[in-house]
Amino acid sequence: GGPHSCYMSDFMVGNAALCLLGFAVLSVNYRGSIGFGQASIDALLGNVGTMDVHDVQEAAVHVIQSGVVDSARIVVHGGSHGGFLSAHLIGQFPDSYMAACVRNPAIGFPAMAETSDIPDWSVPGY
Numbered sequence: 746g747g748p749h750s751c752y753m754s755d756f757m758v759g760n761a762a763l764c765l766l767g768f769a770v771l772s773v774n775y776r777g778s779i780g781f782g783q784a785s786i787d788a789l790l791g792n793v794g795t796m797d798v799h800d801v802q803e804a805a806v807h808v809i810q811s812g813v814v815d816s817a818r819i820v821v822h823g824g825s826h827g828g829f830l831s832a833h834l835i836g837q838f839p840d841s842y843m844a845a846c847v848r849n850p851a852i853g854f855p856a857m858a859e860t861s862d863i864p865d866w867s868v869p870g871y
Contacts, residue, residue, distance in 0.1 A: 750778065751774045751778040751779050751780035751781075752772040752773070752774050752780075757772075760772065768820075769808070769813060769814050771804060771805065771808055773800065773801045773804045775797040775800035775801055775804075775830075776796055776800055777792075777793075794829075794833050797830060798830055798837060801821075801830055802834060802837075802841065805819065805821075805834075805841065816841075817843065818843055819841060819843055820842060820844045820846065821834045821835060821842050821844075821845045821846075823846075823847070823848065823850075824848035824849050824850075825848075825849055825851050826851050827848075828847040828848050828849055828850025828851065828852070829850050829851045829852055831845045831846065831847045831850065832847050832850050
């Protein structure tokens with residue numbers, strides 16, 4: 746999700762379930778997440794789809810290079826802005842991901858301009 750959210754260091758039942766099924770889970774607070782302050786959020790404006798996507802890709806590459814995951818079995822998933830990121834990751838780095846699960850992705854910008862709770866992210870010059 747996001748960008749007006751962040752991952753906390755709390756127990757997350759969904760991530761725990763994935764771990765019990767044998768998956769490793771990486772939750773990334775990319776630049777623009779609220780956990781890093783307003784300047785970080787503001788930095789993402791005008792850089793959506795590049796800065797945030799590269800932050801997540803760099804985190805994935807770091808974990809892959811650490812050797813704790815199989816680079817041929819990486820899946821990306823997310824909802825809302827996380828869905829947007831997942832769609833961009835699979836598109837910009839198709840050789841990095843085996844599959845993507847994109848839930849309610851924030852990618853329909855004409856519709857978002859009318860219905861979004863964050864129009865400043867959807868309409869240039871809002």
